[in-house]
Amino acid sequence: MRVASKSAIGRAAWTAAALVLALLLLVLLLLVIVRLPWAGDLGIHAATIERLRHHLADPGNPLVDADTPSPYYSPWMLLLGSLAKVTGLGTFVVLRVAALVGLGLLVTGVVHLVRTFSARRTAPPLALLCLLLLWGPTLFNWSGFLGLNSLALTISYPSTFALGLSFHFWALLRKALRGAGWASCLGLGLLWSVILLSHQFTGVVASCGGLAMVLGARPWPSRAVLVRLGGGLVVGLAVLALWPYYSFFDLFGSGSLEQIHRSLYRHLLPHFGLALLGVAALALRWRRDRRDPLVLFFLLGAAMFAAGGLTGHYSWGRVLPAALIPAQLAAALEVFEVFEANRAGVRRAFAGLLGVALLAGAWTQAGTLGYAVPRDALPARVAAKYKPPWPGYNWLPQEVKYGDVVMAKTFPSRQIPAYGPYTVAPGYPDFFLSDQEQRLAAVRDYFAAGTPRAERLDILRRYGVRWVVEYPGDGGLRADDSALRRAGVGPKGQVLYEVRG
Template identity: 65%
Template sequence: MSRTQSPQGAARAGRALPQAAAALVVVLLLLVIVRLPWAGDLGMHAATVQRLSHNLFHPGNPLVDADTPSPYYSPWMLVLGLVAKVTGLSVFVVLRLAALVGLSLLVTGVWRYVRTLSAHRAAPALALLSLLFLWGPLLFNWSGFLGLNSLALTVSYPSVFALGLTFHFWAWVTRATREEAAWGRWLWLGVLWALVLLCHQFTGVVASLGALAMVIAARPARPVLLRLAGALALGMLLLWLWPYYDFFSLFSAGADLEAIHKPLYEDLPARFGLVLLGVAALVLRWRRDRWDPLVLFFLLGVLVFAAGGLSGHYSWGRALPAALIPAQLAAALEVVSAGRRAVRAGWACVLGAALVVGAWTQVGTLGYVTGRAALPSVVAAKYRTPWVGYHWITPWVKYGDVVMARTTPARQIPAYGAYTVAPGYPDVFLKDSARREDAVARYFAAGTSAADRAGILRQYDVKWVVGPRSLAGPGLRKVTVGPASQVLYRVQP
């Protein structure tokens, strides 16, 4: 009896271990949401919710006092702005709610899509762990990329919401092509495709490449292709009708985004080296099935990413998840789908070792829950301190006030309702962005006269200045001092 139970017990343990590990990671992310560490674009998204909560139909530019559209005014942010307006909750509470929704969509979406690829009970948990940890020995954070540390910092972003929808979208597309679904389901898929593109354009590209791979792999009949064309037409119509910004004008805005995306092409082996295990798994899948959807997905992602690097269109590097995701999923699925038990066991050991390496790279994520002081020194060395924020100016700076500040403060101050003179991020719809940036640079330059500084403040109706102590002079009254010896000055009339 024991001989027959032992393999069964080992199988149960093999399923339970990844499921328990995945559950612990989800709990960690839920605790991170409570703290909501601030870095990167959180201020932009908080500012977007601020503007929509004050004016749902005509919010204006989210960062500067200008009447321009913005690609950040997506359907999802419109919902969040409405929640803030109706409930009166602060934008940071609303962003925590957004994080809960985004994380829930992501976890359930991965589960549903992986179920279309494997019926093994451990497959979804292994897939989630691979998506989070199968990266490289060098920490990498960027919105739209699913490393654990990156996800912890971006969990409230629209990119996570869009990624969650994307996995559900792929699951529906896969089933629709297999079952030759009716017109109604395909039209719904067209709506969902447009929603992903509007909520996060770069994730929308990844979603489109994945769906294309799944359709090619299914080699659908002519009636399915007709329904697919109808879904695409409906999606394009919705993109064209969206009133908050011109979606199609973004195709001509790439030149403004290339410089900030060039780092995506740097340190590739260190950042993504562990994904080579997934590439090996894709080769095995291709040998078993020349039309494997993950293989096709990977090839499309590599093609777009490589084209961006070769042509200098570095913003195309945001399509890299279209290569990473199928490779990471393939590595996980090989553990449960390889031929003999010994081969599967070998894959499990190799993948487990790779996941441990990836988890150690990102172990500093624990600090977003515990704080640095509670971490062992070896872990604390991997912890990256989040931004402090500018809540300390809110007793004086009111909604709609204009603040003169350099780039880093300008990425955070609008989260509290104020505007800055120049946006902290590239803005493709703000025509005078370069002039505003030049005004800020001149204002803080050491050789600028008091008269020139006063002229700049008048030009942009500036009421407050955030800067160093050395800035004190005529026309400014010191109000308070914040972290890193930053000073809030009131502009004297």
């Protein structure tokens, strides 16, 4: 009786702590949405909405003045662009709407999926805590990765929307495997295609999870159900093939993202070490069931991640959430298994380790508070972990119009298109821009120290440049050149010049 009593007290403590902490983190994320900190890829997503707002059917390249397709024109961004066009809401207001929808889908998706594994009410909030906090002792931010700090910076991105849909996709698939009609299975195929079109890397994660749910189904699904799911797969492939805004299957031929993603293979333990507790939980699940869906999910993700590192296909590293998510979910679910066990030492050890790991993860990401409250309101040790967001380019004068072309280096080129202008070269690799290398070379030549004045002027004319944005020491035409007029000053000494003539 005493063991049972201690077990009940332990469950009650975990229940209260998980519920309170999960609610606090959700409130924090809602406050983050109000401020919408700028970092990473926010500029490209804002620019995508801007292009769709102005030209819904044929938006052209989101970053440069060129008529090309773009993988950023997904069903989700098309919906957001339509919202901006119909309502007249500002682009950053629409991105806040996207963040609210993405967060809602993510939270409800986690609850939906976890309930297919456990009926315990505490399991979903504890799973949320593990997904947000069980990462590593060193901060790691990347879209499609669910660490608290990373999510705070990417909450309005299509990756968050796609991840939320993915959790619902896995849950619905698990239910469909028990017996579902044609409508449900065809709908799953459509949902799968929307995830893949909205964020291709998350689509791969969703596909790994979907395959794991099928292979790990108990009892094994009937032949009729598998045929219907095959019909859903055909529907999904058809949508991918027929999507009019870009060719999904052409993306497989792009090899320009490998070096960008090489960093995913560095510092694995500092970035993800706390998730090893989830790997231990997966080992316990594997001992009970050799076809456990979470174990299979982890193995598929880990195998593809390892293959990417071994073959130099570093962009495959974006599949890493397919290994992390099942490990984090297993850590949350295994707590309840050890509470049911009679071995009190195992129970206390695992629950204690998970509690310590969650606290360590929370401390690592404590700087996220700075995105919701003023930095000077934070304790000094927490404020030291806060990284200020990018300032943006809302300081550009109103005379810089939509569609104007701006000459700028890479970092400004990641932000300026968010406000409507184009840049000479894209701030991000572009799969479908045939003259990308020439544009990048033109920017380098314009700012290079030894480039003659006549060649700089020729570059400005060639690309129809109306404005130049540069930091002190960037190079380019002299500030007193007759071809330029000083038109504005921004943070860190940036200067906006109007190109005359």
